[in-house]
Amino acid sequence: MDLGDCYRLLGLRTGASFADIKSSYRRLAQQYHPDTNPDDTKAKDKFIALTEAYRVLLTVVPSEETVQRVSQSPKSGHEGTKATRQEKAPKTKTTVKTEKPPTPKPPNIVEIEQRLKWKTYEQLQRFLKEKRFPQAIALAEALSERLPGDAEVRQWQAVAYQIWGRALINENQLLKARIYLKKALKTDPNNKALWHEVQRDFQRLEQSF
Numbered sequence: 001m002d003l004g005d006c007y008r009l010l011g012l013r014t015g016a017s018f019a020d021i022k023s024s025y026r027r028l029a030q031q032y033h034p035d036t037n038p039d040d041t042k043a044k045d046k047f048i049a050l051t052e053a054y055r056v057l058l059t060v061v062p063s064e065e066t067v068q069r070v071s072q073s074p075k076s077g078h079e080g081t082k083a084t085r086q087e088k089a090p091k092t093k094t095t096v097k098t099e100k101p102p103t104p105k106p107p108n109i110v111e112i113e114q115r116l117k118w119k120t121y122e123q124l125q126r127f128l129k130e131k132r133f134p135q136a137i138a139l140a141e142a143l144s145e146r147l148p149g150d151a152e153v154r155q156w157q158a159v160a161y162q163i164w165g166r167a168l169i170n171e172n173q174l175l176k177a178r179i180y181l182k183k184a185l186k187t188d189p190n191n192k193a194l195w196h197e198v199q200r201d202f203q204r205l206e207q208s209f
Contacts, residue, residue, distance in 0.1 A: 158188035
């Protein structure tokens, strides 16, 4: 289940807010809950899928409280002092206007993303340890979409692909295993350690055919 599927299951557009995700899940969970549909297998499966999608999105989309708490953390004191000085400075025709970027980023956005990144990493490790590989892949892909330039995130995503590919070899799902091993190499092509691991997996794969 990728990030887009998670949004679609909850009837939301990609990029929906935390509040929208929470509201939609509550409404749909009540509609498809097994207690409300005791003999409906399809409703039960729908409820399970909704819950899984909701959990994935919660690891990717920070709540409004989290954003507000981080933006008000003591680490932003230097920025606050700078802003205060700007407010107290006498107005001029050019100083403030020229220093202001055209589209300022939210305060402490880097810190928020780093907290989210490592929280997601912990969840990813749990999924891999519990052999919940589809959920691990969905989580890694979602984090990669959010932080496309982060080399560590790209490495985690590649490793998740490789681990699932190896598990698929053990399950004799050889064609699917080949797909995910190739994804691992494509995602992090300059990782020599990963490259050697995947080559060994490909050797096992060839011997299984």
